[in-house]
Amino acid sequence: MKFDRTFRTVIVLFIILVILITSYFVQDIISKNNVASVEETDLSLTGAKLSDSTYAKMVVSGTWDSAVGVANQFDFTIFNADKYDLANWTISIKVPAGSVLDNYWGSEAELDKRTGLLTIKPTNYNNTILADGNITFGIIVSAKEPFSPTSLHLQGYKILSNNTSLARRIVEVFIGIWTIVFIGFLVTRLNFRNYREKQKNDIKIILQSMNTFINFIDAKDPYTRGHSKRVAMYAAEIAKRMRLPEDDIQNIYYAGLLHDAGKISVPDAVLNKPGILTKEERAMIQNHTVAGGKMLVQLSSLKGVRETALYHHERYDGSGYPDGLKGEMIPLFARIVGVADAYDAMSSNRVYRRHLNKDEIIEEIQKGAGTQFDPRIVTYMVDMINDGYVNVVKMETADNDESYGKFNLTEEDIPGVYMGF
Ligand SMILES: [Fe+2]
Structure with missing residues (x-):
């Protein structure tokens, strides 16, 4: 197959352009890969809309008398409806000052008795809330009288991409761009052939x-x-x-x-x-x-x-x-x-x-x-x-x-x- 000089030059320039565009996208993906954006949100526990990507559900599982006054058991579920994983999350919940943390499960919990700030941290094996996934944990807090938290504060790192999807996305971008190039080439060639016929x-x-x-x-x-x-x-x-x-x-x-x-x-x-x-x-x-x-x-x-x-x-x-x-x-x-x-x-x-x-x-x-x-x-x-x-x-x-x-x-x-x- 022989091409005339102008046509060859156009093809070469086109390929260089495609390589430049491809490498730009690949670089873009790579640079985004290791960047995690900090997510911080206050989630309501009253049942209404909570956040665009993260939802929390709390169930009061029981109240009973305890040494301090009343023991309250709460079970939580945090949903991550985003397409990115949320890593190293921390949750803070306000409880009445002077409360006592009786028990917890599904995560680590710590209560500052003086301020009443309850901090929930992930255990080693559940430190990420996967995309479209959820975590559950529970606490029992004793206070002078029954109470129910109305909101919690969630903080974490949103992982914009991971290595598996990086490879996949690079391949996707390559395939996408080269498909366009191939179709473009076929169309050009067809046009050129018609033009040659006419010529x-x-x-x-x-x-x-x-x-x-x-x-x-x-x-x-x-x-x-x-x-x-x-x-x-x-x-x-x-x-x-x-x-x-x-x-x-x-x-x-x-x-x-x-x-x-x-x-x-x-x-x-x-x-x-x-x-x-x-x-x-x-x-x-x-x-x-x-x-x-x-x-x-x-x-x-x-x-x-x-x-x-x-x-x-x-x-x-x-x-x-x-x-x-x-x-x-x-x-x-x-x-x-x-x-x-x-x-x-x-x-x-x-x-x-x-x-x-x-x-x-x-x-x-x-x-x-x-x-x-x-x-x-x-x-x-x-x-x-x-x-x-x-x-x-x-x-x-x-x-x-x-x-x-x-x-x-x-x-x-x-x-x-x-x-x-
Ligand atoms: Fe002549």
Whole structure:
């Protein structure tokens, strides 16, 4: 599976973002894990609503005479309706001053006789009231007369999380986030696939139009048949070696294909005349640039195509036509196609001469650096000849090209169209 560079970058950035978000949540959970918040609440024992998360129930289990006066037995239940455990709890209950603690069970109890403050503390094994759990304990207090406490004070530490649920929550967060990522990826991929389908179809339409148009040009000038496609290939390769953006490489290919479109406007007798041309005839041929520029004016969606047709015969020193543009004033695509065009002219047979050999071509092109051609582009073209990307001998057969009428560009011919997927 191949992705284009932008798509890859987006995916990588997205993954980094997800990792950052995940680690933020994990950190958040870990930091909360060991923090216990202090809970302190007064619980009513009269039976009404007590607290949002903690409830107390007291039963007066009996009263009887004792040495002090009256013995009172109370049984308590404390409910923890919260989702967090309550640890190291302490309960204080106010009883009449001078009372005596006769007995207690379920917890430790201590009575300050002077103040009447009864403190209930957990025994070692029940020091936590679990989430959704409860504890029970009982006391017998003797006082001068029967009494009944109306409230108690509860204090403890709410454990926000524990180790078991920490692991579970980390896994939950991971699964949650990665599920979103996966769904996002699938949706993006689906959209991208639809987009690619549509793009492929658009390219097909462009290609079919180009094929039709190139057949027109070839029919007009059979001697240079195949020329447009070769120029397009060379120009795109130069653009690639110059590391131009992929869109530019693609457009320069189209520009190469259509650079001689204006030839359609040149009379056959002039275009295919084997002998020396008169001044008027030469002007008619040179006019294919202006004619091409006019014909392609509607093709503005393919960047540089019109300018290339118009300016591919401009020369770097300003002595070219139609406008005598100089140096960088000549659009880049036109400068590139100009070199590719010249190479193909030299490497194929023409009405008036056979093709040149490799060394002659290199010499001619280098001679033109700075006068006819952009010197920077010349170095790329010469490299392509030297490293065998373009092959003069192979091109010799171009004259016998059987492709007339069958000339058929496919998506593979268009640089950058195949991104895989
Ligand atoms: Fe031309």
